[in-house]
Amino acid sequence: MKDSRKMPLRYNYCPFCGNKIVFRITEDDIDSARYPAPVYIHHDDDSCGKTSTFYVDSLLRVSYKELEKKPGAIKTLDTIR
Numbered sequence: 001m002k003d004s005r006k007m008p009l010r011y012n013y014c015p016f017c018g019n020k021i022v023f024r025i026t027e028d029d030i031d032s033a034r035y036p037a038p039v040y041i042h043h044d045d046d047s048c049g050k051t052s053t054f055y056v057d058s059l060l061r062v063s064y065k066e067l068e069k070k071p072g073a074i075k076t077l078d079t080i081r
């Protein structure tokens with residue numbers, strides 16, 4: 001069982017549709033060789049379904065995001081419905 005303090009829920013907005021999204025991220029989801037670290041976020045919604053790149057800092061807080069799938073991410077995280 002993972003330490004829940006290291007699996008924070010993140011609330012943000014999908015850069016494609018602008019709707020609110022929620023996802024859970026852990027340190028295992030990113031390559032921590034450099035920060036901000038990219039991770040792919042798949043908006044798991046019937047009306048969107050797009051995947052974008054979110055960049056997080058060492059505390060797994062979102063710094064910025066890009067519409068395209070940028071190189072360097074090691075995982076795709078589905079948003080929580």
Ligand SMILES: [Zn+2]
Nearest residue numbers: 014017043048
């Ligand atoms: Zn979306």
